[in-house]
Amino acid sequence: MKIAVYGANGYQGRLVLAEMARRGIETVLAGRDLARLEEAASAVGLPGAERRVADTSDHGALLNAFRGCDGVINCAGPFTSSGEAVVRAAIAAGCHYVDTSGEQLYVKKIFDAFRTEARNAGVTVVPAANDGCVPVDLMAHLLADRLGSVEEIITTHAVVGGGGMSRGSLRSVVETIDSIKAGGLTYDDGDWRPGAPARRTAITLPGRSEATPVTPFPVSEVVTVPRHIRVRHVQGLTEAALGDRLNTPLTPQIIENLPEGPDEDSRRTQHFTYVIDATGTDGRRARGTVQGPDTYGTTAVIAVESARRLIADPAEPGVLAPAQAYHPTAFLDFLVPHGIRRTIEDTAAT
Incomplete structure (x- = not known):
């Protein structure tokens, strides 16, 4: 199992990386700045993890950043302005996708814009995989x-x-x-x-x-x-x-x-x-x-487990609410x- 963390060098991203390291999940660090990715990898105990640079304005670079991965965890906010590009690239790369967004209108837009695209690609997208x-x-x-x-x-x-x-x-x-x-x-x-x-x-x-x-x-x-x-x-x-x-x-x-x-x-x-x-x-x-x-530490735990479950126990493809993607009692x-x-x-x- 290999999961790319986009926005890995940010505050929430580093907490997600630390949770990935704790659980021994193969991780790809992705983001806009190589130096900051390297710093984040060292800080959380993943010095040998692969780093891939991609800006949200470059679809090809994002696609390459996610290629060969099973899932993507997007921690790079504000999601309202940049999240759709990451979702689109994850779907194109055939990766299941979760993010840590709490931006309500963005979450609704992902449901409205990507459910058919994700379903056709056989990919499951679960936005707002956070503490709340x-x-x-x-x-x-x-x-x-x-x-x-x-x-x-x-x-x-x-x-x-x-x-x-x-x-x-x-x-x-x-x-x-x-x-x-x-x-x-x-x-x-x-x-x-x-x-x-x-x-x-x-x-x-x-x-x-x-x-x-x-x-x-x-x-x-x-x-x-x-x-x-x-x-x-x-x-x-x-x-x-x-x-x-x-x-x-x-x-x-x-x-x-x-x-x-x-x-x-x-x-x-x-x-x-x-x-x-x-x-x-x-x-x-x-x-x-x-x-x-x-809340930030709990979000890291939930985001990693959300992505892991989509890979290990696939849900229906499309954009799903948590209760559609996961068994409620088992996850709780x-x-x-x-x-x-x-x-x-x-x-x-x-």
């Missing part, structure tokens, strides 16, 4: 099985600690700020629509005695969940305080003067809680909760030793 979308999408599927028929799914993201975002994440925020300010897409009666008001303004999160104010947010599972669950409404929320922080103006100069990303000690202090509230058509309700540490069980805990409980009927 994969476990939340899988949990939503389990909740739908529990309720039988689903009217509404509301997901809420809450993250505390961790020392802030990486430069790459901040660049993605800048590139998608209009979508963030508008609250992203909401799925409603068969289509995705922007600018919908929050269906809830406060949610009581696990371990908190008082309700937390929340605001609409462009999470990727709003795009993926309706592809495998028959549901009328899906919306993503986050803590209102996070939404306020992300609205703070950022410039490229400010971002460049920040650390590349949180250090390891800071990441150890981070804790995320993702809540999935599902309401059945009969009024019954169930809540799924996913909790764990270190894999995450338990990595500190990712999940619960499902019935809640009071409406």
Whole structure:
């Protein structure tokens, strides 16, 4: 098994490389700058790994970078401006593809633009293989099985600690700020629509005695969940305080003067809680909760395992949601030793 990591020299890319090295998976480092790729290879203990240089503007170079590989993990954001080129080249090279994007409109565009191309090539594409979308999408599927028929799914993201975002994440925020300010897409009666008001303004999160104010947010599972669950409404929320922080103006100069990303000690202090509230058509309700540490480290684990599973146990070709590509319980069980805990409980009927 050979997997190419594009954007291998970036902050998230290096964490993915470290996970690849830990698991002994043959790795090709791909990116725009040979010197930075060599530095990354040495830093993560892969000094002998092959390095291939390719810019996203050069399809031929990308194709050569992925040729002979079984899969591609794309860590090079912002994905909105460059991700499609990497997807196109991976499909042309016959490689299964995952990425670490959290950019909602980009994720939807990959579904819309590449499903036929990927299917015809016999390739599986799973965008947004990150700490949030994969476990939340899988949990939503389990909740739908529990309720039988689903009217509404509301997901809420809450993250505390961790020392802030990486430069790459901040660049993605800048590139998608209009979508963030508008609250992203909401799925409603068969289509995705922007600018919908929050269906809830406060949610009581696990371990908190008082309700937390929340605001609409462009999470990727709003795009993926309706592809495998028959549901009328899906919306993503986050803590209102996070939404306020992300609205703070950022410039490229400010971002460049920040650390590349949180250090390891800071990441150890981070804790995320993702809540999935599902309401059945009969009024019954169930809540799924996913909790764990270190969003960037968890994303590395999930991205590597997502690519590995596509290669070792192929799914249907095309662009798929996580729950279409992987067995939900099996994948969630894999995450338990990595500190990712999940619960499902019935809640009071409406």
